[in-house]
Amino acid sequence: MTTGADQQEGKRRGRRPAGADTKTALVEAARAVFTEQGYEGATVRAIARQAGVDPAMVNHWFGGKEGLFAQAVLQLPVDPAVIVTELMSGDIETIGERIVRRFLTVWDSTGGGQFAALVRSVASHEMAVTGLRDIFLKQIFIRVADKTGADNAMFRATLVASQLIGMGMVRYxxxxxxLASNDIDTLVAAVGPTLQRYFTGTIT
Amino acid sequence: MTTGADQQEGKRRGRRPAGADTKTALVEAARAVFTEQGYEGATVRAIARQAGVDPAMVNHWFGGKEGLFAQAVLQLPVDPAVIVTELMSGDIETIGERIVRRFLTVWDSTGGGQFAALVRSVASHEMAVTGLRDIFLKQIFIRVADKTGADNAMFRATLVASQLIGMGMVRYxxxxxxLASNDIDTLVAAVGPTLQRYFTGTIT
Structure with missing residues (x-):
């Protein structure tokens, strides 16, 4: 971690502090390596080598390959690991409402243009689809669905994804x-029960 | 309408039959005029003038401006007017299931690539968004929602759109x-109740 004092010091010396240098180098290397190798082909080791830093820095700054992809390539406004931790805590009987609220809070504050950019990359690039699947579907939704103990966790996860993606498409x-202007509470009341049923209700 | 005999006759004379000529001319003119004027600015009169045909031919071949846009620009695999008629008949208590089944039947048979192309045009072009809103939201969903007599028909219509669009995004x-490979019956059972609630249930 760099502190404000470190940054001041760095500026006085006419260079950026080492931490930020490392992070920037990793982002640039990640974009190049992911583009060249695809999401699944790219390794943390290869990205670190290209950046000229220790592979451990990927975990330190981005929590792993998924986080680096999320920030460097998809430029997501949130850290998937934080979302997972947040959703895993709290009552499973309110998970539907909480996901809707979290989704809208994040993207409303980011601005819809960024969601549109994400959709364009999904519609155009296989890599973005694979990355999103690993980041959101595997990391978040499936762990949530698994926690409910319900059968068909994977199917439930894709149903949840479908409603969230669609809400983002219509709103942003x-x-x-x-729907584009409704306040968050209104949408939580309308869409929350849909996600709750997809997670814990009868779907067959 | 042109008959097979007409078409044979046309070929013998070394030209296409007049009906198909008119339709093709209208499609080409529509693409030009919609691109130039936008969806709302383009008029049936202007398109017919550019095509060199009677404006009544737009209604004859495409059922109006929306239908012409749907076929010429969005290249939708279905005629919106047919869908509206179909959904308006039948029990309102099964509208959710019927819409899911119809949506999947149409796009499964077309192939997912065409849905992806539609999404790309929505994400890139304001015109596609306006046209889709008029064609699907106003023409279909709102009339369906109105028929239920429920309040918030417009909000309900956008909720329905959100789940359908999202299901298409995840599947295609x-x-x-x-979800991408589930059979239609499985998705009707899972997603039908969502749309039914959006149309006729409690959403606040």
């Missing part, structure tokens, strides 16, 4: 009213 | 399994 990309 | 664009 197509901007169909009134 | 991201291709997350198992």
């Amino acid at each position: 990309v197509a901007r169909f009213e009134p | 664009v991201a291709r997350f399994e198992p």
Whole structure:
């Protein structure tokens, strides 16, 4: 970690502090290696080598390959690891509402343009799809669905993803009213029960 | 309408039959005029003038401006007017299941690539968004929601759109399994009740 004092010191010396240098180098190397090798082909070791830093720095700064991809390539506004921790705590009977609220809070504050950019990359690049699947579907949704003890956890996870992606499409990309302007509480009341059923209800 | 005999006759004379000529001319003119004027700015009169045909031919071949846009620009695999008629008949208590089944039947048979192309155009072009809103949200969903007599028909319509669009994104664009390969009956059972609630249930 770098402190404000470190950064001041770095500026006085006319260079950036080493921590930020490492992080920037990793982001740049990640973009190159992911583009060249694809999401599954790219390794933490190869990215670190190209950045000229220790592979342990990937875990230190990004929590692993998924986090590096999320920040460097997808430029997601959130750290998937933080989301997973947050959703895993709390009552499973309110998971539907909590996911809707978290999704909207994150993307509303980021601005819809970034969600639209993400959709464009998903529609155009196989790599973005694979990365998102690993980051959100495997890391988040499936662990949530597994926690419920319900059968068909993977199917439930993809159902949850479908409603969240669609809500994002209507609110941020197509901007169909009134959903595009509804306040978050209204959408939590309307869409929360859908996700709750997908996680813990009868779906067959 | 042109008959097979007409078409044979046309070929013998070394030209296409007049009906197909008119339709092709309208499609080409529509693409040009919609691109130039936008969805709302383009008029049936202007498109017919550019095509050199009677404006009544737009209604004859495409059922109006929305249908022409749907076929010429969005290249939708279905005629919105047919869908509206179909959904309006039948029990309102089964509308959720019927919409899911119809949506999947249409796009499964078309192939997912066409849905992906539609999403790309929505994410890139304001015109596609406006056209889709008029074609699907206004023409189909709102009329369905109105028929239920429920309040918040417009909000309900956008909720329905969100789940359908998201299901299409996961099945045809991201291709997350198992939803991408699930049979239609499985998805009707899982997603039908969501749409039914959006149309006729409590959403606040």
